[in-house]
Amino acid sequence: MSETTASQPFPTSIRRNNPVLRLAIIAALIFAAFSLILRDQFFSVRNMQSMAVQFPEFGILAIAIALTMISGGIDLSVVGIANLSGILAALTMTHFAPDGSSPLWLMLAAIAVALVVGSLCGLFNGFLVARIGIPPILATLGSGSLYTGFGYVITGGYAVRTAQMAAIGNGSLLGIPYPVMIFALAAAIFALLLNRTAWGFNVYMLGTNTTAARFSGVRSILVLFRTYWLAGLLGAVAGIVFLARANSAKPDYGESFVLLSVLISILGGVSYIGGFGTISGLVLAVLSLQFLSTGLNMLMLQLSGSSAAIFFKQFAWGALLLIVMVINYYSQQRQNRSPG
Amino acid sequence: MPPPTLHHRNHAVPIHLPRRTLQAMPTELAPLYSAAIAPDRTPDLVPDGAEPFVQLAHINKSFAGVRALEDVHLTIERGRIHCLVGENGCGKSTLIKVLAGVYPRDSGTVRINGRDYEKMSPIDSIREGIQVIYQDFSLFPNFTVAENIALNEQLADNKRIVNWKQVRQVAQDALKQIDVSLPLDARVEEMSVANKQLIAISKALRQNAQLIVMDEPTSALTEREVRNLFAVIRRLQARGIAFLFVSHKLNEVLEISETIMVMRNGHNVSDGDRAEYDHARLVFEMTGQSIREKSYAYTPAPGAQPRLAVDQLTVHGMLQDISLRLFPGEIVGITGLLGSGRTELALALFGMLPIASGTIAMDGKPVRIRTIHDAISHGIGYVPEDRLSEGLFLEQSIGNNIVVRIIDRLRGALGLTDKRQVTQQVDHWVDALHIKTGSPELAAKTLSGGNQQRVVLAKWLASNPRLLILNGPTVGVDIGSKNELHELMKALAQEGMGLLVISDDIPELLQVCNRILLMRHGRIEEEILPMATNENELAAKLIED
Numbered sequence: 001m002s003e004t005t006a007s008q009p010f011p012t013s014i015r016r017n018n019p020v021l022r023l024a025i026i027a028a029l030i031f032a033a034f035s036l037i038l039r040d041q042f043f044s045v046r047n048m049q050s051m052a053v054q055f056p057e058f059g060i061l062a063i064a065i066a067l068t069m070i071s072g073g074i075d076l077s078v079v080g081i082a083n084l085s086g087i088l089a090a091l092t093m094t095h096f097a098p099d100g101s102s103p104l105w106l107m108l109a110a111i112a113v114a115l116v117v118g119s120l121c122g123l124f125n126g127f128l129v130a131r132i133g134i135p136p137i138l139a140t141l142g143s144g145s146l147y148t149g150f151g152y153v154i155t156g157g158y159a160v161r162t163a164q165m166a167a168i169g170n171g172s173l174l175g176i177p178y179p180v181m182i183f184a185l186a187a188a189i190f191a192l193l194l195n196r197t198a199w200g201f202n203v204y205m206l207g208t209n210t211t212a213a214r215f216s217g218v219r220s221i222l223v224l225f226r227t228y229w230l231a232g233l234l235g236a237v238a239g240i241v242f243l244a245r246a247n248s249a250k251p252d253y254g255e256s257f258v259l260l261s262v263l264i265s266i267l268g269g270v271s272y273i274g275g276f277g278t279i280s281g282l283v284l285a286v287l288s289l290q291f292l293s294t295g296l297n298m299l300m301l302q303l304s305g306s307s308a309a310i311f312f313k314q315f316a317w318g319a320l321l322l323i324v325m326v327i328n329y330y331s332q333q334r335q336n337r338s339p340g
Numbered sequence: 341m342p343p344p345t346l347h348h349r350n351h352a353v354p355i356h357l358p359r360r361t362l363q364a365m366p367t368e369l370a371p372l373y374s375a376a377i378a379p380d381r382t383p384d385l386v387p388d389g390a391e392p393f394v395q396l397a398h399i400n401k402s403f404a405g406v407r408a409l410e411d412v413h414l415t416i417e418r419g420r421i422h423c424l425v426g427e428n429g430c431g432k433s434t435l436i437k438v439l440a441g442v443y444p445r446d447s448g449t450v451r452i453n454g455r456d457y458e459k460m461s462p463i464d465s466i467r468e469g470i471q472v473i474y475q476d477f478s479l480f481p482n483f484t485v486a487e488n489i490a491l492n493e494q495l496a497d498n499k500r501i502v503n504w505k506q507v508r509q510v511a512q513d514a515l516k517q518i519d520v521s522l523p524l525d526a527r528v529e530e531m532s533v534a535n536k537q538l539i540a541i542s543k544a545l546r547q548n549a550q551l552i553v554m555d556e557p558t559s560a561l562t563e564r565e566v567r568n569l570f571a572v573i574r575r576l577q578a579r580g581i582a583f584l585f586v587s588h589k590l591n592e593v594l595e596i597s598e599t600i601m602v603m604r605n606g607h608n609v610s611d612g613d614r615a616e617y618d619h620a621r622l623v624f625e626m627t628g629q630s631i632r633e634k635s636y637a638y639t640p641a642p643g644a645q646p647r648l649a650v651d652q653l654t655v656h657g658m659l660q661d662i663s664l665r666l667f668p669g670e671i672v673g674i675t676g677l678l679g680s681g682r683t684e685l686a687l688a689l690f691g692m693l694p695i696a697s698g699t700i701a702m703d704g705k706p707v708r709i710r711t712i713h714d715a716i717s718h719g720i721g722y723v724p725e726d727r728l729s730e731g732l733f734l735e736q737s738i739g740n741n742i743v744v745r746i747i748d749r750l751r752g753a754l755g756l757t758d759k760r761q762v763t764q765q766v767d768h769w770v771d772a773l774h775i776k777t778g779s780p781e782l783a784a785k786t787l788s789g790g791n792q793q794r795v796v797l798a799k800w801l802a803s804n805p806r807l808l809i810l811n812g813p814t815v816g817v818d819i820g821s822k823n824e825l826h827e828l829m830k831a832l833a834q835e836g837m838g839l840l841v842i843s844d845d846i847p848e849l850l851q852v853c854n855r856i857l858l859m860r861h862g863r864i865e866e867e868i869l870p871m872a873t874n875e876n877e878l879a880a881k882l883i884e885d
Contacts, residue, residue, distance in 0.1 A: 197755075197756060198747045201744070201747045205744055208736050209729070209732070209734070211729055212729065212731060212732055215722065215724050215730045216744045217745060218744065275733075
């Protein structure tokens, strides 16, 4: 009897296409290319630090979106959650310390408020998706609009200005800005949760095949509730970073981050139909995009001297996403060419 | 090796028949000779000797260095029913794809209808009237029956506006050709597998099929649907259409075919007239070994509590007053036609259908089963009917598939999953159930049917169930593996597990079960002891209404 797998010509380690390795190479190539072209304008401590304060914002949101994408859904409401959490955290601070001081207890209280708001929003998403059964893309499109709407009602459309979180936004430890540390910590925690807990395992299984998960006794409702709750929590963390960096919270901050986060997830190898994706891939995608957009900004500014150059990064992001998808498509095709 | 000449002895008749039948068809039934698949010549000009319709010779085909076909030949006579048999992975699907022009061959000759093809594209194949009906039928589930049959040619005619009246008419006529009637406006997804197949056949006929290739056509059909399909095939054969059946259901192969060809490991083993073959020869040639299966000997333990006791179980509209006992160590078969309630009984016991009344007890203790979790917590496992969609996470690794039920228990420090324990479990089950794979890291979809089913079994066995319900445990599994799965089931029962086997595979029921319950219209109609019956008797009872 001939088994399909018994006679493969290559060991699995070589045949298996490794998207994380591919991304690491892409990130390194982009970094090396800009370092060569722009020299110390790009390859400098100052530029590293300026890039380092930019990516954590959307990086954290990308983790939230990746999580829900692996489970077979998506959470488009994370930016809405981030802004609503940020607004309520900011209001907590301005309410209890109108003088602009920021005692530690108040910072902690404001962070707690943000996390509670994020949790509630996430659980509401979980309710819509897991309990009611609304397709996640619609459920979170709707709820995201709802959360943004709340933000408008609360603030009247204006930004809530406060520098009381600036210590987080501007502070650093051993030269590493706090936002980067928050992002790194979130990435580490979620890598652990996805790889080493039953919940994480079930997220992958559920994302692969809902029916088989049901027939295998996976408690899909609980798994989904937890997934969307955690995504909401990450949204709140992003909201705190928004507030800390911008010294203000407003309902329509970072609207482009949703698309950017989806883009990062896919770039990072998260399957858009669910079941696959790693945090390491995601982190590499975040870095690649940051290198690319910073490098291109500098390059275009140098070449054209016009500030309109910053719009070029949109073009570059789209191009990068499509190139990676095309590469993935062909390597998948090659993999599939096996006896039928 | 020269092309086989075995079938040449009786083919004086078929050659001219198909042409005549085609010409006799009403004009609007004239085959789809338009647009994309219109031939650039009239078929009547084809020289028409006493030559077979299809001759493939010395076909070689490799995938990434792996030989899938080696010096294989295939000859198909007009108007004859051919069967291609072989175990999974023997190359029969590859051969069909070469015939259909889907895979380019590495070497060898293809001669169809007197014409040599250097290269064969799917379009060439369709033009020559070769229609392959794959297992998924390639129908549009959300379209109606009529649309599926007839829309194709409306598109091919480049019509901007669909003539719905004509669509219905064409579909109606196509169905009449095979003498079946189906609701034209019903959507295909609402149709049974058997009806989908008939729709696919009608569609093939509309495209002027000369040869219809069917890949495992009966694997999802009930006994009666198989009869019906065979009747349709014989009707079409009488009109000069040739068939190539790919199957490993040997009883059916022996019943329907006129010519048999056996393949193993990418080689031809033998071919010849149906009369030259019997069951034993086919099994021997397919597997290279002779297999004899013994029936299951169950010895009741005195004074044991029933593992499962069901009394007066009712599910509205599906099950009526079901009562049954199953003792530890028993393998009880449940059989019946599709819709008899056999699957519904399994689903009700597994907490997937609302039980209206009745009681269930496990090992003497009354239990309530309202959700899957109730069922699982009482020690009930379920190997579902559709392995691919319900049983497996196809894209996930074999290992992940095995531990999905127990991942929660494999924890080490800090309550985190202990990879070492996971690997241990996976290796243990791969080993214990003889799952043949290069590595448990590979996706479950890389496995053959039999090995996939072992993975589903491993998933349940890992969580140590007391009662295992198996629905169609060996559907789509080749003979060697099927036998091994049967032995495994018997071994599990001998260790004291209770097994409820739902199946309409009669030899399987007779070999594996110590009792068989026959269901009809949601009720248990009769208890049958395998010793007291035989295949024919049971088959007759099964299709009785």
